[in-house]
Amino acid sequence: MQKILIIDDEPGIREILKRYLTKSGYEVEAVSSGKDGIAILDSGGKIDFLIVDMKMPEMKGIEVLKRISQNYSHLPFVLLSGSLELEEYIPVVQGFGFKKFEIGSKPIILQELLGLIQKLLPKE
Numbered sequence: 001m002q003k004i005l006i007i008d009d010e011p012g013i014r015e016i017l018k019r020y021l022t023k024s025g026y027e028v029e030a031v032s033s034g035k036d037g038i039a040i041l042d043s044g045g046k047i048d049f050l051i052v053d054m055k056m057p058e059m060k061g062i063e064v065l066k067r068i069s070q071n072y073s074h075l076p077f078v079l080l081s082g083s084l085e086l087e088e089y090i091p092v093v094q095g096f097g098f099k100k101f102e103i104g105s106k107p108i109i110l111q112e113l114l115g116l117i118q119k120l121l122p123k124e
Contacts, residue, residue, distance in 0.1 A: 002124060003046055004117070006030040007037035007064060008053035008080070013106075017051065020110045021117075034059030034067075041072055049121045050077035051113075053106075054089070062092060069096035076100035076120035080108060 004026050008014050014030040021028045029047075031037050034056060041047060054061040061079055068075075079089060079101065086103045093101055102116045 001025070001027045002048040002121060003027040003029065004049045004051060005037060005040060005047045006051045007034055007056075007061070008051070009033065009056040010053070013053070016110075017113070021114070024114055025123075026117075034061070034064035037064060038067055041068055047075065049117060050075055052077055052079050054079055054081035054083065062089065065093060065096055065098065069098065073097040073099070077102075078113065078116050078120070079103045080106050082106040 004021055006014055006017050006028060008017070008030070009032050011032070014032065018028045018030045029040065031040065035058065037052070052061040052064055065079070073096065077098070079093065081089070081103060082105070086105060089103055100120050102120060104113060104116060
């Protein structure tokens with residue numbers, strides 16, 4: 001089963017996404033900070049896909065991506081942002097070496113998020 005790691009500081013968002021994606025056939029782990037997400041990746045656990053919130057208090061999503069880019073740039077992800085200037089993040093993320101990603105706006109429609117995941121991470 002493919003495993004998705006959700007990194008989002010909002011407990012309600014984490015729970016809704018976790019429940020929906022689990023029902024959609026994925027194994028899901030959810031954490032509240034970039035630091036915790038990086039720790040999970042560095043622990044060597046199997047993660048196939050990331051969902052990263054852009055705006056978090058301690059470490060912004062773009063900083064999480066910058067920190068993991070050296071070892072995990074192969075991972076596909078969706079960066080979620082409430083900002084209207086979503087396109088400004090594309091060159092930054094590409095500069096980190098990531099190739100397979102999408103940027104989604106919050107609030108996100110669950111079916112749209114699932115479509116982005118399926119596009120970036122074909123089922124095994």
